[in-house]
Amino acid sequence: MVRPSLRVAKTRMIRTPSRTKIKRISKRTKKPHCSQCGAILHGVAFGPQNRVRKMSRSEHLPTRIHAGYMCSRCLKSSIRTKVRTSI
16 A cells, blocks of 8 residues: 555545445635735736646746746846846
8 A cells, every 4th residue: 555645545435325436525725925025926827736737838937037936026126136146
């Protein structure tokens, strides 16, 4: 038997009048967060992986640098500090 931490699909027993069925429960994904401040990233798709995978790249990520990794506020501050240190 596989360790519970390594099991992929969660199942739950459901009793019906005719028999007991096994229902698979899909995992819920969390909203993406900024790597620096921890704020929720807007414009980034989240949800079941099969739904997100079917979207085109432009639908589930903004088209700018560090999209899906940093929020716009932290990105602005990091660009400012890089420019100021390079001068």
